[in-house]
Amino acid sequence: MTRIDTDILISGGGVAGLTAAAAFGSAGFKVICVDPAPPVTSDKEDGADLRTTAFLHPSIPVLEAAGLWGRLQPHAAPLQIMRIVDAGGPVAEPRIVKDFDAADLSDLPFGWNLPNWLLRREMVARLAELPNVDFRPGTATQSLLTRESEALVTLSEGSRIRARMVIGADGRNSTVRQALNIPVKTIRYGQKALAFAVTHPIPHENVSTEIHRSGGPFTLVPLPDRDGKPCSAVVWMETGANVERLQALSAAEFEAEMNQRSCHILGPLTLASRLTIWPIISQIAERLSGERTALMAEAAHVVPPIGAQGLNMSLADLRCLLDLARAQPDQIGSATMMESYHRARHVEVQARLHGIDLLNRASMIGAQGLRDLRASALNALYSAAPVRKTLMRAGLGLR
CATH class of the missing domain: 3.30.9.10 (D-Amino Acid Oxidase, subunit A, domain 2)
Structure with a gap:
């Protein structure tokens, strides 16, 4: 059985996983990124993701560092x-x-x-430019075994990967999260x-x-x-x-x-x-890290599509991981780094999820009297300029 050594194994080739692969690859780390399904890179193909993603401006430096923003900006509104x-x-x-x-x-x-399908197209093209990134569409994470010094991942095509760190970016039903036995809280x-x-x-x-x-x-x-x-x-x-x-x-x-x-x-x-x-749904993992493993994006948290928060929370996860890895590249995947990541992100993710949950419940209101109350609250919040600016800064993730 083939065994391959790498710095980082990323499980998940959606927009978040591809961005992570480009970012860590551009930072000089050796990366393998796997996903069970080949990315659909045209809006005409079956299975194309016709949703769109709004990158809020604090996320742009992450895309620039990954070598992605120059590709994406000409197509962006x-x-x-x-x-x-x-x-x-x-x-x-x-x-x-x-x-x-x-x-x-x-x-x-x-x-x-x-558009999400266009993001995948440009991100896959960027990965092809990075000799230290091995993107394997059509390959799934089959099992994960961690120990203090390394993570061992078995892939669906039989390869065994020895990684210093595994990133679970494999969605709300994350195989990596399940392998770590990390529970989630889900709101339907x-x-x-x-x-x-x-x-x-x-x-x-x-x-x-x-x-x-x-x-x-x-x-x-x-x-x-x-x-x-x-x-x-x-x-x-x-x-x-x-x-x-x-x-x-x-x-x-x-x-x-x-x-x-x-x-x-x-x-x-x-x-x-x-x-x-x-x-x-709304969903949050009890922990955002485990031994030699970090959870990000929908493997870590899922929120309703309100205020362009979902992927920008994911890029905040990535920015945190990148900062920690760059600060101490020899400690990537260590227990100290994984704990630092969890503590840096989990409280903020919880607070943001709670806020979006309240906004979504308010938007669902059907009773006329409650809808009138919602309208009055919107009018009052907007009319106070300091409150309005605070809400805008909070939505962007600025302090």
């Missing part, structure tokens, strides 16, 4: 304004509209939005999210818009123009039963309901992609 619309009145129409403008904090936009909301792209006649002007009524937010996130028309990504969160009903509609019927729910903020929306569906 900047997010200058986060617009919150309350449409929770008796009729589905805007009654409160509040803009959170990045210019109130700095000369940078809040972030930049890109009875929600699902529809993700798709639309074109519209009114330019989005780099404004990301969350429309709140009931069931969860209807979010329009700027994308580059498609076929000469303004384009946005949509994440429409609803109860599971409503999502099933919407999915069963004809294209014309779906567009009619979609336009009613969007309150015609950008004019008539036209479907520009197929629909994909994602279950909505």
Whole structure:
């Protein structure tokens, strides 16, 4: 049986795992990255992830250090304004509209939005440029055995990897986390999210818009123009039963309901992609590290898609691991490093998850009186400039 030595074994080739492989590879570490499924790198292929990711500006230095931002920036749509619309009145129409403008904090936009399938395409291309990174799509982590000095990983194709550190970036049902017997706390909301792209006649002007009524937010996130028309990504969160009903509609019927729910903020929306569906949960691991092992991204924490928090929390995980590894490269994967990582991230992740959980529950409210209360709270929070700026800084992860 073949045994290969490496500095880092990354289990998981999603956006977070690929970013980690590029970042540690660019920092000079020897990296092997595995994923059971080859990455889908075109929006036309079956299985394409049609969701989008907004990289908030504190995450950009991580992408730059990984050699990724130069590849991604030409395809990115900047997010200058986060617009919150309350449409929770008796009729589905805007009654409160509040803009959170990045210019109130700095000369940078809040972030930049890109399709997930395109991220995978550019990230895989970057890994091919790094001679010290071995990316193995179609290969799964089969077993993990750790000891004080090393981690031994058996792969599905029979190889055995001896690594100084293993990073579990393998999703909410993480094989690595299960091998470490780390429990998770999961909150289920009875929600699902529809993700798709639309074109519209009114330019989005780099404004990301969350429309709140009931069931969860209807979010329009700027994308580059498609076929000469303004384009946005949509994440429409609803109860599971409503999502099933919407999915069963004809294209014309779906567009009619979609336009009613969007309150015609950008004019008539036209479907520009197929629909994909994602279950909505919150989840956090009891610990973010084990012997010779770190958990990051959805292996460590899952949050509803509100405020562009999910992947940016994952990149904060990566930034912390990178800083620790660079500070003491000879101690990578040590018990001291793993404990430092857990302590640095777990409290912050817990606090952020709790905040997003509260926002999601507020967005689901159906009773009219409670929706009126939600609208009053939004108006009060926005009207106090110090509070508004504090909320914006918190959303970006700034202190």
